[in-house]
Amino acid sequence: MSIFMSMKSQQMLEHLTSAETSAETTHELPERKDVAAEDKWRLEDLYASDEDWQKDAAQLTGRLAELAAMSGTLGNSAESFYAALKLQDELDEIGSRLFAYARMRRDEDNRNAKFQALADKAMMLMVQLQSASAFLVPEILSIPTETIRQFFHEFEPLGLYKFAVEEVLREKPHVLSTDAESILAQTEEIASAPQNIFSMFNDADLTFPSITDEEGKKVEVTHGRYMTFLESRNREVRKQAFDAVYSTYGKHQNMLAATYGASVKKDCFYARIRNYPSAREAALSPDDVPISVYDHLIDAVHSSLPALHKYLRLRKRVLKVDELHFYDLYTPLVAEVDEKIPYRKAVDTVLEALHPLGPDYLQAARRGLLEEGWVDVQETRGKTSGAYSWGAYGVHPYILLNYNNSLNHMFTLAHELGHAMHSYYSHREQPHVYANYTIFVAEVASTSNESLLFRHLLQTTEDKSVRASLINHHLETIRGTVIRQTMFAEFEKLTHAHVEAGEALTPEWLADTYRKLIDAYFGAVCVMDDKIAWEWSRIPHFYRAFYVYKYATGLSAATALSERILAEGDAALQPYLTFLKSGGSDHPIPLLQKAGVDMSTPKPVEATLQMFDALVDELAELLGVSAEA
Template structure:
């Protein structure tokens, strides 16, 4: 067995050589081992629930409760990880569908068992907690966790009120569920023309591909068909989104926050000034985006640049074929600036069962990395030998190395990093790969393609996500002040933002006023800004690594090893990036301007 054939039917898993598969037996050697550990969760849950009502009795009891909670969570997440990885190998396999269901039931059981924990801890006077920490060495491990619990105490309600909020939780998810059902299950888009002139049914997946078409009538047709469909349901979608915003405001007010934005950011202990600085820094750089729009219009030879012209490539797709082994060697060369230790462990992981490489029948689509504490990370790919696939490998390896260092340096309770920093290591790897490729090519078109890749990455991940973040801020602020989120208000506000961001060089089509209605992330409020801060932190860190060398590498590795042992702002600051300042965002936008200038010269020379 070897690599799958380049053409023909998608291979079955048995047709792929073992060296291209992840090694899940590193988690459990067989089903019996999984069943054995699953059976151990129940007794641990019983031991923990027996401590309910007794946490204040002694430091020893409180420490025991923390340790039991960790043991339960570690086992439950390992069981779930194995079950989901097996299921993702072939989603049609009913055995592992059932195993995933069993694992999720165990995790829910574990979470339910710990429900009493935080409210009961917060009933213990803080001075008594301080005494406990002095008395019990084992409890000192949980000092940061305890401090964070008490940091949230002003926003924790009475037991009866907390029960009411918990009971309302399922109801509060209704707007999101309605949107998901509308968007993914009930909505049918019309037939449109594809690149070949054939009639195809428009879908979410096909829309992205059609918007990259070199044929303008194909792009325009898909654009108008998509937004025409959403416009027919605009009153329902506005009411659904408004209900979700009202839910956010209700919980913020119930928990005594000044705004729903403050409540959302407080989970990571991120000040709202970080959000405001991001928006302000991007606004400063909008003239550079406008220059990019002017260049796009010139290169495409258009009298007028429309919103459906923003995604078609400015450089013809490079028909590069990059075998997986070549991609691995290129990525390993690109990460050399991160030092011997990083490269050594990454190389060992890539060669020893971390990665599931090729597409097979029933395998989960896309790509991801999943850390398993006490084992190693696992990376799922569907490698197709394209340049983008090599960037995906570098990206997921970044996630995996973050998990590797965190789990080796931290106890279980602090081994998992927050979403705020989750994209930093992965995007840093991509930046290093791009730097390496630019340093090692003299081919004009390849260099232009790579520069365009980076420009589009910054535009989509930093600038566009910041526009989304600004829309969320405006909508929540307006509703908090008593304003009604009517279809007209939402459309006018969103259209105005697009005019501001894309400038006079772009004709902002009327249909774009409805784009907010199709963004699933808006139902997880104040999340998208983390994409923008993540790419900014990663870009600033990669530049420091390339410019400063070893001192910057050591700070970066310390960051990777810190897991969840501190607040993300503090972790990034120790790595050399202060996200309370707009400078990391400005650094990335400055790079955007420099890349644009070089790209423009290449295309117009």
Template sequence: MEPLHRPNEGGGSSNRDVLTRDKVDPQYKWRLEDMYTSVDAWDADANTVLKLGEELAGLEGQLNQSADVLLKALRLQDDLGQRLSMMFAFARMRRDEDNTNPTYQALTDKAMSIAVQVEQAKAFLVPEILEIPETQLRSFLHANTELQLYEFVIDDLIRQKAHVLPTEQEALLAAAGEVTSAPGQIFTMFNNADLKFPMVIDDDGEEIQLTHGRYIQLLESSNQAVRKTAFEAMYKTYGEHKNTLAAVYGASVKKDIFYSRVRGYESARKAALDDDNVPVSVYDNLIAAVHESLPALHKYLNLRKRVLGLKELHLYDIYQPLVSEMKVKIPYDEAVSTVGEAISPLGEEYQRIARDGLKSGWVDVYETKGKTSGAYSWGAYGVHPYILLNYQDSLDNMFTLAHELGHAMHTYYSHENQPFVYSGYTIFVAEVASTCNEALLTHHLLSNTTDPQMRAYLLNHHLETLRGTLFRQTMFAEFEKLTHAHAEEGGALTPEWLSNTYYKLNEQFFGAECVVDEAIAIEWARIPHFYNPFYVYKYATGISASTALSQKILNDGPEASARYLEFLKSGGSDYPIELLRKAGVDMESPEPVRATLAQFSSMVDELASILEK
């Protein structure tokens, strides 16, 4: 399972000199020793994985013999998956502590290499299962009660049968995995380890080095010159590498198209959505609904321009808090306490598990030199979940904590209540758990203030969350749709084409009320999510679903909370659309998206009524 990232940029240290890891108090570091106490222990598991892979490969040609042989193969696959996910998570998270550390660069590469060997070893499995007549598969399931655990897995394989290749071809694709993962790996190393930003001037007039973690903090400055300088320095740096970054991203898109075509899909987008059994209409409905509601975004931008007293609103002006005179400083420990209170509608058990986890080695809190930027949650079956932060003492970072804690609790409940085969869940539902926590935090904070200025601050923050998660991620999703379609039609993804396309989208989304600065055209080059194809739209659908569910939790009480917790416990035991339908939201309808966009519009009006009295 890949790490679950928060969509909004953030993280970083407020200190001028980024800390080295040894200067951070151990209570604010995650405890990766809970996975492996040493690299030697990791190596031992690696050897076991290779042996299990050989054992699984030895079953090739035998799956149709009996239900017992099929069960043995599926159990071996689970054992391999569980061990390999632990190995990969440990190696990657150790590397994420310091991307310049050669030991964990090498361990991550080794994990990738072993994963490819395992994929080759089990490449026969799916094609061979699908060669068994469906009537025989059904008789196996009927005859062996232990095999019935895998009924949903087998049904899903049958659903996707047309896109599964013969064994030899599946083995060839598996062998190519290490090569085809290269674009994302190259971008990660370039972006986190090699890319160096210039010195800029901060709010105090002092020179500091621009970092990923400090960028958004600088854009939130009340000094437009500080915002502009940081914005231009960021994109000038990426622009200096535009040819390399276009080549890397272009290779990633070509990889997506290659896999979709060899599997017989009409497009890379269709292939990506089919994994979750999500209709392409859900993706298109999202884009259409957001375009319908762009006037609400423009209304918000116009309010921002009026309140900030700007003749022209630039893209570097849209992150500054509108209630700029309020300095809300929230140390990490205070954030932990406040988030713990906010999630009380989900019940005492949820609260207790979350609070205990945050004090028990789940979280790596502060930015340090070489550490991967941003925030994510990750976990491996058999160990507690983990959270990476780059915490600053800000309201936004408290919301990031709530967001990642939502992911972590989803992982906790899923792992506690599902066997390994169904313990993973898709991003489509993952973003519901994270943004539901954010919605509960917003409600808690708004309910506990009578200060109009604080209320305005919180409304502004929630509007920014919706702007960043619903509008911005949908714009990203549309960019992905355009880039893949262009390449599928034979077009070249040159830096010029990518930048022109991205700039036009920004004009569509922001141009009615905002100066669309030329520098923004290169922003596509710094978005890591683009290397996980057709991923970002799930942030937008997720926040729409969570808006509906959080309202049910707050309005309907324990019954709705119990339904929600059952959703968290369900893991990947059904398709995401069905899991959400059971929880009370129909995402095949555009209504949850429209309702969230309507909430955005009404909150703009409420904010205006406070700020323009």
């Protein structure tokens, strides 16, 4: 991507690639035309008409040649340097708006051929913009750093782009010659082969056997049904599903080991050729995150494993099983709250929960949710499934929901509102070049909102069953997001280090290494099912190395910030709001430090796991079951 290409657009592109294909149409769903206007987002705030969109598309196309013509001019003067950056920034702003509008229009109804075509055209325009601006980074790096620094000194308007340019220069030791970069660029398709092979195998070719469900019917196990089976109250159903999935992956261990091994070798090759000490450091470098953050996370989770073991013992007692197996880990310990929560009631509840974030936040959120057309609420035929927040600079954010009146969907609303308000503040306070934030901090605002909603719901109910259900939900969130993702992160660290030491990732080594991790995390309570050693082979995230740790750090940061706001009020709120307003104007670690949480230390992770420990005790008390050994 070019120096200023919108990360938000790229993040959403990744989301849409997986989400839009899962839009379901059933006879029970209403058509979009039958939904009330107040339940639809107002994309007219992006473009009043499709004709206006076409005018902007024509303008962008016409100006691409102007940008490409600036190639070779950046080193001529400070003014030339500034002109190229400014034009690219302006075109990226237009392109991002075009892309957002077209894709969100298509998300309204994926069957609509008109908006399918518009989305395809938007993608083509983004590719053309990328191509026209591809010269920027290599040319910046070809100019002596002293010259660039002098440009900033000579021409004050150029100061707007100082941090962005410094980010390019920071990576200069890892950028190769023009010829070498050209060769590497041509290897991109080959480098993506392991992930593509796994995806085709996992999503297209792989099938699982059928099992007997709770009603005695033969049902085929699928990726989508697997978790539903694991949550079943019928233990035999859980065991059958577990055996069906892992036996299937087990039959393909040689192929999967070769595929994953190729992916790890690719990571290590690019790190080595770009002069990074390791693949892990190469992956963390774009966010300027030291590897100590990664190691602190692993160490903190290991130190807190007794709390996990206590939770597992509680689970064993509540389920009344002699042995706790891995297929017993996802069954809810408490029946989920079955209360129907209409959208407007959910909005009121979420806003009440977010009261600690202050009147400015609440007023903007209320306007967005109920008055200004931020949210597309209802599930309709052809609509993209799931939920997300998106938008474009200069226009309010948008939220796509498929709201179904459940507690989980109320948490989803709080989550997506957190993303939207992060964008609202950062877009309002930052110039376009710094308006979007990195993935490392992207989940902080959203998860903070979930934490505040959880605390609010606990404080406003005396019903023991409701409290127990809420706590069970939150414990599973922490276990899945902090503990499990950290175990995955540790596995990635071990596999890459093994290859960097010149060793091969054989099926036996991978299974043995994963089994030892499982034993370290769960073995104190769980029976070691042999098939769990093959779990590594079904994790898609492993083909995007050193990414999953961000889930754990993001939730930990959000927990620390939300708890601090509840405890300290305005003294903690103002730094948090400053963080929301900062966008991508600094690296993630200092941005979070200014907000009041220091992710360079293990303390936020430790605090989150201490909360986990306390919640296990509370859940045990509510259920009248001992959690101690």
